[in-house]
Amino acid sequence: MIVGSQKPIDEIWSMVKDFKKVLVFGCNTCVAICHAGGEKEAETIASLIRMRAQQEGTKMEVNHLGVMRHCEPEYFEPVMDEIKKYDLVLSTACGVGVNFLSDRTGTIPVYPGINTSFYGAVPEPGVFVELCAGCGNCILHLTGGICPIARCAKTLMNGPCGGTNKGKCEVSNEIDCAWYLIVERMKKLGTLEKLAEIQPPRNWATSRDGGPRRISVEHIREYEEKEEAKAGK
Amino acid sequence: MKSGSNLEKVLASGKPAVTAELGPPMSADPHEVVHKAKQLKGFCDAANITDCQTAVVRISSIAAAAIAFQNGLEPVMQMTCRDRNRIAIQADLLGAAALGLKNCLCLAGDHQKFSAAGRLKGHPGAKNVYDLDTSQLVSMLKKMRDESKQEGGDPIEVPPKFFIGASWTPMGDPIDIRPMNLLKKVNAGADFIQTQGIYDMELFRAQMAKIRDLGLHERTAILAGIIVPKSAMMLKYMDSSVAGVSVPKAMIDRMSKAKAAAGEDKKKMKELQEQEGIKITIELIHQALETPGVKGVHIQAIEWESAIEGIVKAAGLYPRPSF
Numbered sequence A: 001m002i003v004g005s006q007k008p009i010d011e012i013w014s015m016v017k018d019f020k021k022v023l024v025f026g027c028n029t030c031v032a033i034c035h036a037g038g039e040k041e042a043e044t045i046a047s048l049i050r051m052r053a054q055q056e057g058t059k060m061e062v063n064h065l066g067v068m069r070h071c072e073p074e075y076f077e078p079v080m081d082e083i084k085k086y087d088l089v090l091s092t093a094c095g096v097g098v099n100f101l102s103d104r105t106g107t108i109p110v111y112p113g114i115n116t117s118f119y120g121a122v123p124e125p126g127v128f129v130e131l132c133a134g135c136g137n138c139i140l141h142l143t144g145g146i147c148p149i150a151r152c153a154k155t156l157m158n159g160p161c162g163g164t165n166k167g168k169c170e171v172s173n174e175i176d177c178a179w180y181l182i183v184e185r186m187k188k189l190g191t192l193e194k195l196a197e198i199q200p201p202r203n204w205a206t207s208r209d210g211g212p213r214r215i216s217v218e219h220i221r222e223y224e225e226k227e228e229a230k231a232g233k
Numbered sequence B: 001m002k003s004g005s006n007l008e009k010v011l012a013s014g015k016p017a018v019t020a021e022l023g024p025p026m027s028a029d030p031h032e033v034v035h036k037a038k039q040l041k042g043f044c045d046a047a048n049i050t051d052c053q054t055a056v057v058r059i060s061s062i063a064a065a066a067i068a069f070q071n072g073l074e075p076v077m078q079m080t081c082r083d084r085n086r087i088a089i090q091a092d093l094l095g096a097a098a099l100g101l102k103n104c105l106c107l108a109g110d111h112q113k114f115s116a117a118g119r120l121k122g123h124p125g126a127k128n129v130y131d132l133d134t135s136q137l138v139s140m141l142k143k144m145r146d147e148s149k150q151e152g153g154d155p156i157e158v159p160p161k162f163f164i165g166a167s168w169t170p171m172g173d174p175i176d177i178r179p180m181n182l183l184k185k186v187n188a189g190a191d192f193i194q195t196q197g198i199y200d201m202e203l204f205r206a207q208m209a210k211i212r213d214l215g216l217h218e219r220t221a222i223l224a225g226i227i228v229p230k231s232a233m234m235l236k237y238m239d240s241s242v243a244g245v246s247v248p249k250a251m252i253d254r255m256s257k258a259k260a261a262a263g264e265d266k267k268k269m270k271e272l273q274e275q276e277g278i279k280i281t282i283e284l285i286h287q288a289l290e291t292p293g294v295k296g297v298h299i300q301a302i303e304w305e306s307a308i309e310g311i312v313k314a315a316g317l318y319p320r321p322s323f
């Protein structure tokens, strides 16, 4: 899932203070699970903004709303008329949701209410950890299922570096060294000797370095086109 | 000869090699580089010119290496993967070779968060690059030199002829992977290796036995890293906080004793500890050179370049061979 965290209320206030009608718009999938931007959090943020507006003597109407997903139009289209009644949407969806909605609201700006951080998992309630960086060319089969792109501070393909200290990364003794974990895991799997092979320089073009990425799944496209043609008949 | 560098020649002659280290200044003043180069010249076969070590902005390794070279000191230019992508690295390598530089040490580089272990502001918010890692960088240098090809495959008319080095942390964590770690660097094309500082000679020798089993000591020249200890405090810090370095308790006690002998006299404390540090260094140099498979020593006197002359002479490594 996509993990994010709420922006400080001071920052939010500085974004919204000049608007008269503000909608705090939550997304009830990923960012709701990490308690950052679901409908419930949107409600809380809305009331925080109202309180602040009162303190500052600013007249402002602030409401909240939530839908299941901000990244597919069918989820927010039913509320589009409602959205258009506001002069600012503060979206608490992930950055994808903010972008996607912003492309569709015409003259109404969409601002981010949260900081979108990473793709992560939930090892225990309330804890979220980054495990994949969406590099576009997965090599987990070579590294015992542990990602050196997302989890090594230097994205090393032939680690570990000299900075590993008692299993921790040189960046902080709070962070596990990914390569330490890779070595220990591959020992257990009996595949340690695989690491002797030098991984060549990566082609980062599959990653964000190649520009924004787009995947088109042909059979779905074809199916949709057929359905549309049928409906057209 | 792959590069014809002085370091390569010394190693080819079979004599133990000595490398030292020169840290460029955090300013545009070339005089400090010239001054340090003069202190080191004649007492080592080549000196590493660090590349923004501990993630602190200093005169670039290439520029400082060129200044050292003009002043008669053979430099080992350092190249980290932290700050440049493969385009910038190759451009810099071509430029460095055009300036006459012949040794290049490949490193991952300290993470930008390091900021001199928190002593300086540094640039912890910088974006790091790591387009390549050390093994990939070594193989790129080899490809440029031996195949006259850029990493992407385009031809190089006049290839950069570098003597290619890499660092190695023999006692790094997890310790049983470290021989394989070296194997990869050697397979990638490392002609010489400088190790992380060694204080625990017994542990190092155990790792070297594994290296000999793999035959790596014959495929690359291993220079044992010796960091000159200045004080008991430094040894304690190295032991507790520096990755891949462990200091035997007896050595720390020995240094503490030297400190205690000064009583309350602060100046004397420093003096006696430095003297003891130099003695320890000389013993470590001898023990390292007696270790089968070790071809030389890399002596780091951090911000204390003036100590090198005395150390090299006292260790019986002076004069340095000339060709």
Ligand code: SF4
Pocket: A131, A132, A133, A134, A135, A136, A137, A138, A139, A140, A147, A148, A149, A150
């Ligand atoms: S290798 Fe790439 S795709 Fe695979 S887990 Fe790591 S970042 Fe994600």
Ligand code: SF4
Pocket: A151, A152, A153, A154, A155, A156, A159, A160, A161, A162, A163, A164, A165, A168, A169, A170, A171, A176, A177, A178, A179, A180
């Ligand atoms: S210590 Fe480990 S995780 Fe940190 S940069 Fe080095 S190899 Fe990567």
